[in-house]
Amino acid sequence: MSERNYWTSLRHRKISRRTMLKASSKAGVGAAGLALVGCGGDDDDDDAATAATEQAEEQVEQAQAQAQAEEQAEEQAQAQAEQAMDDEQAEEQAEEQAVEAEEAEFSQPWPLDQVDLDASIVAGISSRQEGTDMQRAGSQGNVYSHGAVFNAAMEIDPVDGSAIPSLAAPEWIDPVTLRATVEPAPFHDGSILTAHDMVFSYDRMGGRAEYHQGGETTDHPGGWTPTNPTRGAESWVRNEAVDDRTWSFELAGPDGGFFPVNLARVGEVAIVSQADVEGRGDAAVDQAPMGTGPYRFVSQTADENSVFERFEDHFLPVDYPVTVSHYAHNKHLTVVLRPELQSRLAGLEAGEIDLLESLGPDVVAPFVDDPEFTVQFERTGQLNIYINLWQQTMDDGSPNPFLDLRVRQAANHAINRQALIDNLLLGVGQQSMFAFSGIGGYPTAEQKQEVLFDYDPERARALMAEAGYADGFDVPLYIAESAESVFGSFGPDMALAVEQELNAVGIRAELRQIPISEYFTDAYTRGRENAPPGLFFFGANTVPDVGSMWECCTGPDGFFTLSPPLDPSLDELYQALKVETDAERRTEMVTQLLVEHARQAYFIFLVEPPRASLTAADVNWPLGGPFGRLNGRTAFAAQRHV
Amino acid sequence: MQFWHYLAIRLIQAFFVVFLVVTIVFFVSRTVGNPEVGLLPFDASGADLERVKENLGLNDPLLVQYGNFLWDLAQGDFGTSWRAAGGAPAIDAIGSRALNTFKLGVAGLVVAIALAVPLGILAALKQGTAIDWLARVLAVIGQAVPGFWLGLMMIFFFAVELGWFPTGGADGWRALVLPAIALGMLEMAAIMRLTRSGMIEVLDTDFIRTARAKGLSERVVITRHALRNALLPVVTMLGLSLGRLIGGSVIIEIVFAWPGIGRLIIDSIVQSDYPMVQASIIVLAASIALTNLLVDVSYRLIDPRIRAGAA
Numbered sequence: 033m034s035e036r037n038y039w040t041s042l043r044h045r046k047i048s049r050r051t052m053l054k055a056s057s058k059a060g061v062g063a064a065g066l067a068l069v070g071c072g073g074d075d076d077d078d079d080a081a082t083a084a085t086e087q088a089e090e091q092v093e094q095a096q097a098q099a100q101a102e103e104q105a106e107e108q109a110q111a112q113a114e115q116a117m118d119d120e121q122a123e124e125q126a127e128e129q130a131v132e133a134e135e136a137e138f139s140q141p142w143p144l145d146q147v148d149l150d151a152s153i154v155a156g157i158s159s160r161q162e163g164t165d166m167q168r169a170g171s172q173g174n175v176y177s178h179g180a181v182f183n184a185a186m187e188i189d190p191v192d193g194s195a196i197p198s199l200a201a202p203e204w205i206d207p208v209t210l211r212a213t214v215e216p217a218p219f220h221d222g223s224i225l226t227a228h229d230m231v232f233s234y235d236r237m238g239g240r241a242e243y244h245q246g247g248e249t250t251d252h253p254g255g256w257t258p259t260n261p262t263r264g265a266e267s268w269v270r271n272e273a274v275d276d277r278t279w280s281f282e283l284a285g286p287d288g289g290f291f292p293v294n295l296a297r298v299g300e301v302a303i304v305s306q307a308d309v310e311g312r313g314d315a316a317v318d319q320a321p322m323g324t325g326p327y328r329f330v331s332q333t334a335d336e337n338s339v340f341e342r343f344e345d346h347f348l349p350v351d352y353p354v355t356v357s358h359y360a361h362n363k364h365l366t367v368v369l370r371p372e373l374q375s376r377l378a379g380l381e382a383g384e385i386d387l388l389e390s391l392g393p394d395v396v397a398p399f400v401d402d403p404e405f406t407v408q409f410e411r412t413g414q415l416n417i418y419i420n421l422w423q424q425t426m427d428d429g430s431p432n433p434f435l436d437l438r439v440r441q442a443a444n445h446a447i448n449r450q451a452l453i454d455n456l457l458l459g460v461g462q463q464s465m466f467a468f469s470g471i472g473g474y475p476t477a478e479q480k481q482e483v484l485f486d487y488d489p490e491r492a493r494a495l496m497a498e499a500g501y502a503d504g505f506d507v508p509l510y511i512a513e514s515a516e517s518v519f520g521s522f523g524p525d526m527a528l529a530v531e532q533e534l535n536a537v538g539i540r541a542e543l544r545q546i547p548i549s550e551y552f553t554d555a556y557t558r559g560r561e562n563a564p565p566g567l568f569f570f571g572a573n574t575v576p577d578v579g580s581m582w583e584c585c586t587g588p589d590g591f592f593t594l595s596p597p598l599d600p601s602l603d604e605l606y607q608a609l610k611v612e613t614d615a616e617r618r619t620e621m622v623t624q625l626l627v628e629h630a631r632q633a634y635f636i637f638l639v640e641p642p643r644a645s646l647t648a649a650d651v652n653w654p655l656g657g658p659f660g661r662l663n664g665r666t667a668f669a670a671q672r673h674v
Numbered sequence: 675m676q677f678w679h680y681l682a683i684r685l686i687q688a689f690f691v692v693f694l695v696v697t698i699v700f701f702v703s704r705t706v707g708n709p710e711v712g713l714l715p716f717d718a719s720g721a722d723l724e725r726v727k728e729n730l731g732l733n734d735p736l737l738v739q740y741g742n743f744l745w746d747l748a749q750g751d752f753g754t755s756w757r758a759a760g761g762a763p764a765i766d767a768i769g770s771r772a773l774n775t776f777k778l779g780v781a782g783l784v785v786a787i788a789l790a791v792p793l794g795i796l797a798a799l800k801q802g803t804a805i806d807w808l809a810r811v812l813a814v815i816g817q818a819v820p821g822f823w824l825g826l827m828m829i830f831f832f833a834v835e836l837g838w839f840p841t842g843g844a845d846g847w848r849a850l851v852l853p854a855i856a857l858g859m860l861e862m863a864a865i866m867r868l869t870r871s872g873m874i875e876v877l878d879t880d881f882i883r884t885a886r887a888k889g890l891s892e893r894v895v896i897t898r899h900a901l902r903n904a905l906l907p908v909v910t911m912l913g914l915s916l917g918r919l920i921g922g923s924v925i926i927e928i929v930f931a932w933p934g935i936g937r938l939i940i941d942s943i944v945q946s947d948y949p950m951v952q953a954s955i956i957v958l959a960a961s962i963a964l965t966n967l968l969v970d971v972s973y974r975l976i977d978p979r980i981r982a983g984a985a
Contacts, residue, residue, distance in 0.1 A: 159941065162759040169726050170713040170757055239725075253754045253761035257713075257726045264719060319760035332759065334767065335933035335941075336844060370842055370931045371941075372822075378829045378841040549946060553708045558720075591720050 139408055141361070141654040142671050151672035152364040153651065156376045156385040160369065162334055165318040166302035167237040169257040180340065180360070180668035182302035182323035183217065183347075185230065185295040190656035195291035199225060199303055199324065199347075200279060202295065207286040207613060212279045217324040217347035219305045225324055227273035232306035234281075238265025252314040261294045261301055286611035288618055289577035326360035327668055340365045340668075361671040380405070380646060387647040387670055392521030393458040396644040400458075404649050409642040413573040414464040415526065417509070417636035418557070418594040419443075423565035426507065432565055433505050435598070439539075440633035442495035444485035446537040451487075452529060452639050456522040462640040466626040468572065468581040483630040485637065492537040504538025508566035511543060512551035520571075520641055527569050530638065541567060558591055567636065568594055578622050582606050586629070595634040602628055677974070684970060688963040695959040696747075699952060700740055709756060709946035730756065743952070752956065753949030757942075764953035768935060772957055774844060775927070775934035778857060779919040781850050783912065785858030786865055791908070794869025795901065801874060809866060816863030821922075825856040825929035842931035853930040857923055861915045868911055872904035879903075913969030917962040 163171025164178050185200040202212035217225045234240075239258035250256035258265075270282035283290065295301065308322050321329050324347060327340040342360040368385065370376040373395065379385035399405045419434045426432055433439045449463040465484050496502060511527045527543055534541040544566075546556055553559075557568055572581065585592040588603050597603060602625065609621040630637070647653050652671040710726040727733055731742070746753060752765040797809035832852060833841040840849050876882060877900055885895045924936030935954055942950035 161757050161945075163757060163761075164759055169722075171759075253763065255729045255761070257722075257729050259714065260719075260722050264722075315760040333933075334759070335771065335937060336931075368843065368931070371937065372842075372929050372931070374826050375829060375842050375929055375931055378826075378834050382834045382837065382841045384841055549708060549711075552711055 139652065139654045140656065141359075141669070142652050142673070144361075146674060147361050147671045148674045149361060149363065151362040152366070153362045153386050153670045153672060154366045154368060154384065155670070156368055156370050156379055156388050158369070158371055158373070158376065158390075160338075160367075162332075163318045164321040164329070164332065165314065166321065167233070167259055167304065168252070168314070168318060169259050171318055172259045178321050178329065178338070179325075180327040180365075181220075181321045181325045181329050182304070183325050184301045185212070185303060186291055188292065188296050192657070195296045198296075200230060200295070202279075202281075202291070204613065207611070208283045210281050210283075210290075211274070212281070214277050214279050215347055216277070218345045219308065219324050220322050220328045220343055221305070221308060223305055223307060225303065225305070226276045227279040228276070229303060229306050230279040231271050231273050232309070233303045234265075234268070234271050236304070236309070237261060237301065238268065238271075240265060240271075250314045252318060256314045286613065287579070288610060288613045289579035292577040293580050327365060335369060337369065338367045340367075359669055361669060365668060365670075377646075380648065383648070386651045386672070387645060387653055389643075389645045389653075391644045391646055393460055393642055393644055394456070394521055396646050397458055399646055406647045406649055406651070406653075408645045408647070408653065408655065409460050410645065410655055411462075412641060412643040413571055414468075414640040415520075415523070415569070415571050415638045416464055416467075417443075417530065417638065418568040418570045419634065419636065420563055420565050420568065421595045421598060421634070422561045422563065426505075426565045428506075430505070433499070433501055433507075436499045437632060438495040438499040439501060440636075441485065442492040442499070442537055443534060443539055443636045444633050445488045445492035445495065446533050446539065447485075447530060447636060447638060448487040448533060449637070449639055452526055456525055456529070457639065457641050460642045464637045464640045465630050466637075467586045467629050467635060468578055468626065483627055485633070489533075489537050496538050501538060504540050506540045506542065507534075508544050508564065509534070509541040509569065510546055510551070510556060510564075510566055511569040512548045513545045514548050520643075522641065523569075523571075526638070530569075530636075534636075557594060560591070560593060563594055570594075578625070579606075579610060582625075586634075597629065597632065597634055599628075599632060602632075680974070681971065684967050688960075688967050691963050692956065692959045696952060696956050697740075699955045700743060700948075701736070703943070703946075703948055703951055704736060704739075709948065712945055713756065747956075752953035755942075755950045756947045757945055758950070764949045765957075767950065768938065768953055768957050771933055771935040771938045772961075774932065775920055775923055775936060778850065778853055778923055778927070778932060778934055779916055781854035782857035782919045782923070783861065783916050785854050786861035786915065787912070789858070790862045790865035791869050791905070794866040795873055795896070797866070797870045798873030798877065798904075799896070806870075809870070813863040813866045816859045816866075819859070820925075821856055821860060822925045822929050824859060825853065825926055828852045828856055829929070842929075844931075844933050849930075849932075853923075853926050853932050856929070857919055857926045860922075861919060865908060865911065865915065868908050869904065872907055873900060876900045876904040910969055910973050913965050913972070917965040920965075921958060921962055 161171055164181075165171045166178065166182055183199050185198060186195040186202070187198040188194070189196050197215075199215050199217055200212035201215075202210045205211050212227075212230070214225060214227045214230055219225060237258050238260055267284050267287065268281065269284050270280070272280050274280050302323060304317070304323060309317055319332075326343055326346045326348075328343040330339040330341055332338045341364050342362070346360065348359070368379070370379055370385075373391075376385065376388055377395075380388055393409070396407045400407050419440060421432070421434060423432050424435070434443075453459060453461045453463070463484065493502075496504065509527070509531055511523075531541045531543050551557060554562060556563055557570065572585065582590065584590045586595075586597075587593060587606055588596040588600075605621060605625050605628070609618060609625060612618050612621060645653055647670070650673045652673070654669060654671070656669075709730065709732065710723045713726055714722055731739060734742070743753070752763065752768075754761050755764045755767050758764070758767045793809045793812065797806040800806050829841050829852065833839050838848075839852050840846075843849050882895060882900055885899045886892075890899075921936075923932075923934060924940060926932065927934040927937040928940065935958060939951065939954045939958070941947075942954060
């Protein structure tokens with residue numbers, strides 16, 4: 033059985049507590065009975081001997097009866113307690129079965145004796161950036177091709193999304209200082225990773241390394257701008273090597289989500305060799321990457337392919353058990369570029385390609401029952417509609433109706449999410465009900481149910497009338513052009529369906545397509561106070577920590593925030609969460625934050641669509657867990673059957 | 675008009691055409707798109723975006739950017755791609771792709787000629803028969819069927835079902851066959867119709883009747899007398915066809931994952947890689963302008979009537 037995660041543990045804990053309460057109440061009946069029985073009268077009789085004798089006899093009898101009653105009550109209480117324990121065990125078993133069933137959705141690696149370790153695998157992708165320097169802005173998007181060349185300081189566990197040690201095993205010395213023991217991992221050139229490389233890597237991606245200040249001294253003809261990890265180099269005040277094996281890092285303030293966001297985020301956070309980068313220069317690194325990862329870079333042909341081969345001296349063994357993203361179960365890996373989807377599919381059908389990823393459910397539908405292929409769905413981000421709550425008025429000068437909670441609730445009741453899932457997503461996927469998904473600490477099914485807005489157009493119309501909009505109102509619904517490339521192949525159809533459903537309750541949405549190059553800019557979704565009033569179709573990826581989503585897209589200071597929480601207590605809660613380092617307490621706070629955000633209907637919640645992968649039948653591409661693809665490089669964990 | 679004078683005027687015209695195209699591309703590409711957004715992670719901060727924008731020179735006034743661009747261009751510097759590995763000069767990145775596109779264009783033209791000329795001759799000789807009708811239907815189909823659809827159908831039939839050719843890529847001559855046929859079909863239709871009409875026209879002339887009256891065999895009449903004259907407009911058209919094939923191969927390159935310049939332009943536009951877009955368009959516009967120039971010049975050399983008219 034797989035490990036439990038935060039939330040399954042929490043479910044267990046909550047159910048245990050509830051069951052214990054039930055048990056207590058049942059036992060309480062017995063205890064009360066016991067107490068009542070035990071409350072004998074304080075008779076106040078004379079001291080006549082006979083009477084005393086009789087009384088004594090009576091007392092003995094009473095005591096015997098009382099003892100008997102006590103014994104019965106005790107037996108009864110014990111039986112009830114046992115029953116309660118049985119109930120609890122049954123519930124726990126049911127929960128465990130549910131967890132197992134949930135985890136069974138995510139394919140697991142085949143045993144090594146079933147895997148051809150000398151196999152070659154060909155993966156087909158639609159596009160990539162050509163540069164290979166993961167720390168350079170403009171090249172970091174090459175993660176699918178080159179993620180396996182590098183390791184991060186930590187990795188994301190595919191089972192529960194937690195950050196686990198990889199090149200570094202950090203621990204908090206105090207709320208702002210972490211100290212990490214650095215693994216003596218070999219680089220592909222044979223040199224050994226030291227704490228100085230860790231310092232260099234973070235300084236480099238944070239834009240602090242002396243040699244490329246402002247891109248002025250780099251040898252890269254295209255200039256060199258660092259990627260700067262999500263929380264930003266400005267949040268670090270110290271980054272130094274204590275000795276070759278000890279790395280020390282000091283933050284400007286406590287940050288409970290620092291590990292998953294800044295140490296394990298694959299892409300920008302790639303550990304490089306200081307000697308290699310300084311020796312070869314930025315331009316060479318951008319053409320031929322070198323790291324400690326499970327694959328060694330062999331070659332790359334622009335617009336055609338990238339070729340890798342297994343790095344036999346990788347510091348983690350092939351059967352490393354924790355995460356699927358580490359191992360290299362095939363000898364050679366070629367990533368080919370096929371921009372046209374049908375051409376990619378044809379390549380798979382012709383046997384030229386072994387696996388494809390990031391496909392919409394409609395694309396893989398014809399392959400679901402085909403024994404020659406394996407379709408695998410994975411959880412991904414979510415699609416929601418962001419409501420512009422910055423604007424007090426609409427384009428026509430009328431008050432912004434969405435500032436009224438009842439209108440936001442009405443909009444949420446107008447959406448038939450299950451129909452969207454059934455009709456556009458092959459029935460796979462989940463209803464979205466929270467601002468983020470895929471994070472460690474995702475609310476439980478029970479909590480989701482608690483704030484779920486049922487599809488209830490009547491209720492929606494009643495809420496609209498109650499808010500003074502019985503006749504409805506007009507509102508633009510913005511969506512990026514080429515929505516299929518941004519939100520998935522079903523994106524445009526979903527936007528149309530949502531438009532119609534909103535219209536049905538009086539929210540007369542009008543779909544407006546904006547060029548994709550404009551949609552994610554200050555003119556629209558990044559516009560905050562300057563964004564036009566209306567609704568914005570928006571997708572969110574899975575994120576390793578609630579903080580990165582809150583800080584970019586949901587909190588009042590987020591640069592993508594279109595629906596700032598009108599209730600300031602939500603941001604206060606987030607600020608408290610940010611500095612909270614106790615994992616259990618963080619989990620509770622995340623739940624509280626998400627539930628309250630959902631209750632106040634700051635988004636029009638839609639769906640969590642699945643993303644599908646398609647492989648040849650003899651190829652296993654294990655997810656490992658709900659967080660298996662979070663770092664985007666498990667493409668390298670493909671296995672070919674012997 | 676002297677040949678060299680004529681050539682000089684045409685060269686100047688070609689230069690201005692390319693200059694105009696590049697200027698339009700420069701300004702139009704900057705009216706939409708924010709390259710810095712695509713260069714950084716989705717959730718990059720505003721400060722990071724601003725930093726990248728500054729480094730790329732995008733904060734300069736548009737006219738200053740244009741001036742810098744022209745100044746660099748005058749020195750042979752087409753700019754540096756923002757996305758190519760190692761920050762390669764845009765013109766270097768274009769080199770191999772342009773060669774691939776040229777290869778595909780020529781192959782497409784060969785396919786078109788190989789199918790169109792015999793069909794056109796046959797249709798003209800068998801005018802009004804079922805063969806003529808079939809050839810014309812084929813021409814209509816060739817012109818009406820979208821290249822991407824034809825390409826996909828060919829992939830499914832010849833690559834997936836029969837396994838004769840790869841489904842995509844540019845690995846070896848077999849990878850060239852299907853995209854060349856898909857690309858050549860469109861031009862095949864036009865060349866076939868032109869060959870047919872040219873042949874019908876020539877076959878009805880006095881010198882053909884004379885040739886027949888002299889007792890020459892039909893084969894000699896057709897190949898030595900009729901075809902040479904009928905193909906004159908076809909030859910002129912071939913140059914233009916090559917230009918169209920090179921410029922119009924974008925869709926075919928995408929469908930067949932052919933690493934050509936058309937695909938590079940599309941990718942660069944999507945990624946707002948302005949230097950690469952500009953350099954690609956310059957190369958493409960220049961090659962088409964040059965091809966047209968060569969056609970005009972060769973036509974002038976081939977056809978004495980043009981020379982006489984010009985004089």
